[in-house]
Amino acid sequence: MISTNLSIWDLRKMKTALKVFDGLPNNYAETNASFSSDEQLIFTGTSVEKDGRNGGLLCFFDRRKLELVSRVGISPHYSVIRSLWHPRINQVFATVGDKKEGGTHILYDPSVSQRGALVCVGRAPRKKSVDDYEVQPLIHNPHALPLFRDQPSRKRQREKMMKDPLKSHKPEAPVSGPGFGGKIGTTKGSLLTQYLMKEGGLIKETWMDEDPREAILKYADAAKNDPKFIAPAYAQTQPETVFAESDSDGEEKK
Structure with a gap:
């Protein structure tokens, strides 16, 4: 003092x-x-x-x-x-x-x-109106029972999920692109098995150099001898198939 x-x-x-x-x-x-x-x-x-x-x-x-x-x-x-x-x-x-x-x-x-x-x-006190809004105090009790405990904020929930290795794991992208040998998957080495088989020479990508017509016709004999889909349904009523002769053969006969 x-x-x-x-x-x-x-x-x-x-x-x-x-x-x-x-x-x-x-x-x-x-x-x-x-x-x-x-x-x-x-x-x-x-x-x-x-x-x-x-x-x-x-x-x-x-x-x-x-x-x-x-x-x-x-x-x-x-x-x-x-x-x-x-x-x-x-x-x-x-x-x-x-x-x-x-x-x-x-x-x-x-x-x-x-x-x-x-x-x-000198001013008279203002009378309360029914339109007056009073904010009620919010009491937080962190040690309350789980039934009466306040819900955590979205920010805290998001931070907690990011720390969880299971919930924060990013799922793998779906496999897309053409397949090989009846298996879905890209042929550019995205799958480990395809990559190893390709590098070992077990998978040979010859479809890029192959003629589409020839690739289809090589299964013609197997389809004729063992039909599975449309041919058996019309086996008794189907007339004899007549194909047009090639233009090149006609020109040679003339």
Whole structure:
């Protein structure tokens, strides 16, 4: 606790102060002293004492009589740090607080002050309407039973799924493309078995160099001797098949 003094000086006699007021506890270097709007009063704020007997006060001193006129209690728990007497609205503003929080107090006289705090004080309180919406406080209990526990947010669920190796595993893309030997799968080595068989010479891709007509006709004898699909259904009613002769043979006969 720092006990400060309020000293009043005369500019014509600067050797000694006219009056010194002791016993003004103060803990803040920002605490100031000011004049009233008519410059007849000097006032300053005080800090809360350790024993808790007095809270933050505003002390008013008469400039002419050099004596304490009044002590106004501002806050029982906070110190008065800054103060100001506004000349237009004739009201005193005092800021109070400590290292954690603070506030502002306004002193006014209904017969002397103008506007400012009187605008709020003279206004009737607003009546509640049925359309007013009040946000209900949300209470979180992390140790509640699973039935009453809050659902985790989507962000936390997504982060938990990304850490799970099974849920975060990307499925393999479906196999696409032409097959070989009746097996579905690309022939460019996407399947390990096909790749090994191709590299070992067990699979030879000859379809690129083979004539499509010749590839179909090599199964003609097997289809004729052992028909399976359309031919057996019309075996008794199908007339004899007659093919047109080749143009090249006709030209040779002529």
